[in-house]
Amino acid sequence: MTDPLDLLISRRGTLRFLVGAAGSAASLPLLAWPVSARAGTLPASGTASKSALQYQDHPKGTSSCANCANFIPGKNPDAAGRCIIVAGDISPKGWCLAYAGNG
Numbered sequence: 001m002t003d004p005l006d007l008l009i010s011r012r013g014t015l016r017f018l019v020g021a022a023g024s025a026a027s028l029p030l031l032a033w034p035v036s037a038r039a040g041t042l043p044a045s046g047t048a049s050k051s052a053l054q055y056q057d058h059p060k061g062t063s064s065c066a067n068c069a070n071f072i073p074g075k076n077p078d079a080a081g082r083c084i085i086v087a088g089d090i091s092p093k094g095w096c097l098a099y100a101g102n103g
């Protein structure tokens with residue numbers, strides 16, 4: 001079974017590559033690159049430190065990583081995931097200053 005994180009990274013890599021390739025005829029030879037090679041150049045998570053954004057491993061009220069637009073879910077709803085802002089494993093029950101509510 002495909003890891004959802006790998007699938008998301010792969011789709012982002014493909015989209016970024018296609019947008020870039022469409023803008024330059026010189027990049028057409030790059031179309032021969034395998035998708036896995038392109039996806040491998042993308043960061044798996046953000047780079048901000050947990051302490052800088054006051055990350056905590058518990059929700060703030062009803063706000064949590066699980067309902068944040070920056071969250072990349074793990075393999076199941078209780079598993080640690082990733083964040084496009086904060087580095088490292090992120091609990092779906094966590095929260096930080098960069099929280100972006102999903103609705």
Ligand code: SF4
Pocket residue numbers: 055064065066068069070071072082083084085086090094095096097098099100
């Ligand atoms: S609340 Fe913070 S750590 Fe959690 S997913 Fe959102 S931005 Fe990332």
